[in-house]
Amino acid sequence: MAGTGGVRPSHSPTLPSQLGATFPARPAAAEIVRDLPWDDTPLGPRERWDPVVTATVDLVLSSPMPMAFSFGDSFVLIYNDAYADLIGTLHPAAMGRPAAEAFGESWLSPGLGGVIEEVYRSGRPFLEPETQLTVVRADGARPEQAFFTRGHSIVSDRRGRAAGVLTVAAETTQVTRRLQNLGELTSRLAVALTVDDVARVVLGYALTSFDVDHCVFAVDDGNMFRSVRRIRGEMLDEADERLPPVWKRLPDNPQAPLVAAARSGRASFVADGEPLREVASDRHERRIRALAVLPLRTASLSGALSIGYRTEHNWLPAEQALLNAAAQQVAQAAERARRFEAQHGTAQLLQRSMLPEHLPELERFRIAARYDVGVDGNAAGGDFYDAFRLADGRLAMVLGDVAGHDVRAAAVMGQVRAALRALALTDADPPGVLAGLDRLVGSLGAESRNEEIFVTVVYGVLDPHDGTITLASAGHPPPVLRRAGQGGEAPTAELVKIPPGAPLGLGGRWQTGVVRLEPGDSILLFSDGVVERRGRALNDGLDALVAVAAGAPSGDPRNLCAIATAAVPGPTDDDVAVLAVERAVALSRSDTMLVAAEPTGPSRVRQWMGTRLREWSVPEQVIGSAILCTSELTTNALLHAGTPAQVHIDLNAERLLVSVADTGTRGSVIRAHTDAMSSRGRGLSLIEELSDSWGTDPSVRGSTVWFELLIRSTSDSPAS
Incomplete structure (x- = not known):
């Protein structure tokens, strides 16, 4: 192509930059050709042009495709408006000038002027490969990258002599x-x-x-x-x-x-x-x-x-x-x-059927847990958690890890969890329970003739009367203890000091450690998938977990579980399980509403929540945010699950916790519901904007989305 030239496969043309170029109002190419003094060019007066040259110029000027005609031995340029877009700021000065003058050193670049000259001398047409150029359209739009394929062919005058080279550019940007x-x-x-x-x-x-x-x-x-x-x-x-x-x-x-x-x-x-x-x-x-x-x-x-x-x-x-x-x-x-x-x-x-579907509800203690399948999420794993009441009113809590990511690991996990419950309900003493589990794991290994069954467990018993927890560990990472801070002091967190014990199945002995949860304190049990990452020291992960626990906006167990699973950056190959327990500062108030999967559901939730929170003297600012977020989450749950949703609110002196759970399968909602409900995408963005913390929890059936709003003004806090 004259000016931009043919581009050989191994070369890209070097043209003056068009980036940032702007085109003031300019005359059309046909007007320039009409008014240009051609007498001073090799073409001579227009009335004396060869008929073939005249017809070629008329063709170029009338074509919507980028076209240029390079006349004679000096390749005098005549081109149309579409071609002017390609050469950018060189237009209109390039019109009627020899190409070498118009393009300067660029004409001598490999793949530019040489291609035109070769076609002119040999008379053989040339089709160049696709080339990317920066183009500024005549409409003044921003510069853009466009793709073109260009063909060059000889133009002979009426006597059969070479008159010049015709170049046609076909834009292939879209393709x-x-x-x-x-x-x-x-x-x-x-x-x-x-x-x-x-x-x-x-x-x-x-x-x-x-x-x-x-x-x-x-x-x-x-x-x-x-x-x-x-x-x-x-x-x-x-x-x-x-x-x-x-x-x-x-x-x-x-x-x-x-x-x-x-x-x-x-x-x-x-x-x-x-x-x-x-x-x-x-x-x-x-x-x-x-x-x-x-x-x-x-x-x-x-x-x-x-x-x-x-x-x-x-x-x-x-x-x-x-x-x-x-x-x-x-x-x-x-x-x-x-x-x-x-x-x-x-x-x-399979995995979730082996985990408790519901955790116990205690008057002054709140419990939450979370389980995320590691690897690709396509295999059952061996992590597990459990919490259950003992006959004397105490709470047993456990978090364990069976090595492996297969059905066998899940099966061993199920046996260990069931055996632990049976042992604890008979005698809850931690060393005795771990000793019984040790015998079970040793027996399973002997039966399978496989000595590689590796099980770790941390097990504790909480006395709800004074908040003391007696803990024992069988080769498991120690829990994190979060202190709420008294008298305006910042919360702190540390790893619980538990005497180390051998993993199950090795015939070890276990000792106990005791911690006491004061009002507002929380304890977090976790599996090693929370803190272990490839190429990083284990202590780095433990330090990161302790830091995020101390910096959490509250000690709410659901919030701690959410931040714990994201405490250490980077992907993990392991399963992740966490269990958290908080000792409440004061008794909380709670209520639950089951919402039918119908268009009026969200409005009924708004009315119910507003009435209940005002009865509890919640600040109006918190009520407004809670109603807005809950309405959107309820809409999303009904919209995507197609089954009733359960909305649960829990209020104490420090925070309002709201959760919306569905139990259905995705994709079964009928069209009448979708037409009547609000936009589907605002829920999560509203939570991010208005809440202090939020998360999603998968469950055995369905999933739960929750958010927490802190009650910052003690004067506005509800009475306990």
């Missing part, structure tokens, strides 16, 4: 970027673990790569299909993206393009019409005129992906091929995600 986006789609799908993840990735890809007005991703769900949709202009923030997508069931209507493609395995492309008229669920779908529907088919999955425009759109063969390639990637990823979900669900169910 190139779509291919790049396809590569990015493949990368993102490779790490999508769930069908929800796949849906988020593919919908985002369709919107950004094809700039569509409408896209729908659907997969089979039993004998039916479920789908999730994105439309142009839909505002989604980070909180939305962390929530499960809103799935809707598709009627089994053979006239529905998605259903037809999913069942037949055939793609369809409508350039202009009303493809969704018979099945449109809203005005937006009725306005779709162009629609592409791609089947998603594998051995164990069927579904479809559709993208559409509100205007006519011709689906070119290259675009259809790209969409088909993307659909194949999406189908394979969805199948992998479905297999992972099945395996993950089985492992999670």
